[in-house]
Amino acid sequence: DIQMTQSPSTLSASVGDRVTITCRPSQNISTWLAWYQQKPGKAPKLLIYDASSLESGVPSKFSGSGSGTEFTLTISSLQPDDFATYYCQQYNTFSRGTFGQGTTVEIK
Amino acid sequence: QVHLVESGGGLVKPGGSLRLSCAASGFTFSDFYMSWIRQAPGKGLEWVSFINVGGKTIYCADSVKGRFAVSRDNGKNSLYLQMNSLRAEDTAVYYCVRASPMGVFDYWGQGTLITVSS
Numbered sequence: 064d065i066q067m068t069q070s071p072s073t074l075s076a077s078v079g080d081r082v083t084i085t086c087r088p089s090q091n092i093s094t095w096l097a098w099y100q101q102k103p104g105k106a107p108k109l110l111i112y113d114a115s116s117l118e119s120g121v122p123s124k125f126s127g128s129g130s131g132t133e134f135t136l137t138i139s140s141l142q143p144d145d146f147a148t149y150y151c152q153q154y155n156t157f158s159r160g161t162f163g164q165g166t167t168v169e170i171k
Numbered sequence: 172q173v174h175l176v177e178s179g180g181g182l183v184k185p186g187g188s189l190r191l192s193c194a195a196s197g198f199t200f201s202d203f204y205m206s207w208i209r210q211a212p213g214k215g216l217e218w219v220s221f222i223n224v225g226g227k228t229i230y231c232a233d234s235v236k237g238r239f240a241v242s243r244d245n246g247k248n249s250l251y252l253q254m255n256s257l258r259a260e261d262t263a264v265y266y267c268v269r270a271s272p273m274g275v276f277d278y279w280g281q282g283t284l285i286t287v288s289s
Contacts, residue, residue, distance in 0.1 A: 097275050099216075106266055106279035107216065118277065150216055154274035157230040161274075162216040 065089050065156055069149075069163035075171040080141045084166045086134045086151035095155040098127055098136045101165075102147045110149075111136065138168075146170055173197040173278040175267045180283030187257050187287070193250040193267030193280060201245035204229070204270040207252050209263035210282075217263075220252065221270065230274075235261070257287045 066089040076082050086096065094114035099107040109118045111127035114134055124139040138145055151163040179191040191207070207219040220241040221230035228241055240253045250267055264282040271277065 095273065099276070106282055107276070108279070109275065109277050112275045112277075152216075152276070157221065157274065161218045165215050 064158040065092065065153055065161075067151055067153055067161070067163040069151055069166045071166060072164065073167045073169060075169050076141050077171045078141055078143060082138050082141055082168060084136045084149055084151075084168075086129075086136070086163050088132055088134075088153050088155075091131045092153045092155035094130045095153055096127075096129070096134050097152045097154065098125075099150045099152065100145075100147045101150065107150060141168070143170075173269065175269065175278060175280035177265065177267045177280045177283035180265065180285050182286045182288065183257055184289050185258060185287055188253070188255045189257065189285060191252040191254065191265055191267075191283060191285075195248045195250065195267075195269070198269070200243075200248040204272055204274075205241075205243060205250045206268045206270045206274075206276060207241060207250075208266045208268050208276065208279075209261075210266070211260075211263040214263075219265070221274065222250070223272070254285070257285075259287050261285060262287045 068087045070085045096114045098111040101107040110121050110125050115127045126137045148165045148167045150165050174196045176194045183189050206221045209217050209219050222241045238256045242251045264284050266282045267280040268276045269278040
């Protein structure tokens with residue numbers, strides 16, 4: 064199984080900050096990676112797929128990059144609506160290690 | 172717009188069974204792979220099952236294999252999850268999710284809570 068490791072687990076930031084979340088799969092997944100945002104009590108929402116493609120309707124302040132075994136999600140200017148938990152997901156291989164453990168972005 | 176509505180959740184005793192349903196609308200259901208993904212209270216996301224357009228199960232998590240079965244009825248625009256031999260560790264919110272064949276999850280239902288407890 065592929066292990067997906069996100070860092071940090073929790074990130075404290077202020078409105079207006081640029082933040083970066085990292086996701087490291089335990090093996091090469093090319094660019095088969097997606098990012099999701101989940102707010103408390105809500106279902107996850109797809110933000111990015113194929114490592115860097117922005118899902119329709121998602122603001123351009125979200126961007127993804129990377130390939131192989133290191134990926135990043137960047138939020139260019141954090142707004143109150145962006146405080147949430149973010150998950151990466153690999154779809155190179157169907158396995159139990161599909162999702163990272165999540166990164167919670169909280170208000171500093 | 173795409174709408175996925177789960178039903179069938181609730182409290183069930185260990186060893187019991189439950190059948191979840193998901194009603195899909197706003198898209199051509201028969202054109203899309205579908206999935207169930209769950210989230211235990213306060214925990215992360217776990218992919219449970221994945222079914223192709225023709226009703227073949229593409230993926231089933233080891234943690235539920237032999238106990239859970241996913242199915243679909245394209246004529247009724249519905250996805251199902253039959254859950255048997257339920258355990259306390261199956262307690263979670265279960266999401267019905269539209270997926271690409273590669274496994275990108277683009278639309279999620281609001282989720283239904285299953286609590287397995289005596």
